[in-house]
Amino acid sequence: MSTSPSATSARTPSGEPSSPVPTVDGTSRPPSLPAGAREEAGLYAWVPPQGWQRVAQSGSEVHYTSPDSAQEIVANATPAKGDLLAQWQQAEGDTSKGLDYRRIRLEPTTFRGESAVAWEYTVMARGRLWHVRLLGFRSGGTSYEISTWYHPDIEAAALRVYDEVRQSFTPL
Structure with missing residues (x-):
């Protein structure tokens, strides 16, 4: 050696x-992980907000909900297949049916200098208006998504939390 x-x-x-x-x-x-990072199913690591409730929907999809239930942060990893923007445009067709869906943007962007997709919209759910922001990107053979749902009246605080979590997100 x-x-x-x-x-x-x-x-x-x-x-x-x-x-x-x-x-x-x-x-x-291996990538350096920030202090407090939590590894999820060997697919990614991130620093979730302290004091938030964790719910694993599957090994690769994890949700964190704020103590007041006004914000949720989600991360997911799936095998990369096809064009991510085209997939999200197709998913928008299902999302836009009912629930007072209103698109803000669905477009190519970058994340850490690499190609990514940003999808932002509002929707009614559980009797309240929610603002949703999704960021999708690929690394290796995996597609990653980091998203947040929040009540519009807490937008400034919600975006600070989301930005911190996104910056800590590390594909493994």
Whole structure:
């Protein structure tokens, strides 16, 4: 086994040799996870909001609900198949039937410099108006979705939480 060239030549800022962790040529280190990250089914890791209720719908789909039930954050991973934007456009056909669905946007975007899809809409559910934001992207052979549902009257706080969770999301 050989170590990578950078592992054998690393130096500290003072010029002294450091003690790197060697890697085998052709391999990569697993992604660094933020403090407090929770791994889900070996597919992804994220830092969910503290004090929120966790419900696993399946091994790959996990929901967190705020203590006041005014916001939910969902992550999901599925095998990548076909065009993600086309799939979500098809799903919109089902979503838009009833429930006072109103599209805000469904369009290509980027996430961490890679292709992604953003879908944003409002809908009536459980007798209340909900604002929904979904972000979908692919990594390797997996499609990932990170979404939030929230009551519009808490939008500023809801988006702060959603942004923090999205930034912590790490495909494994």
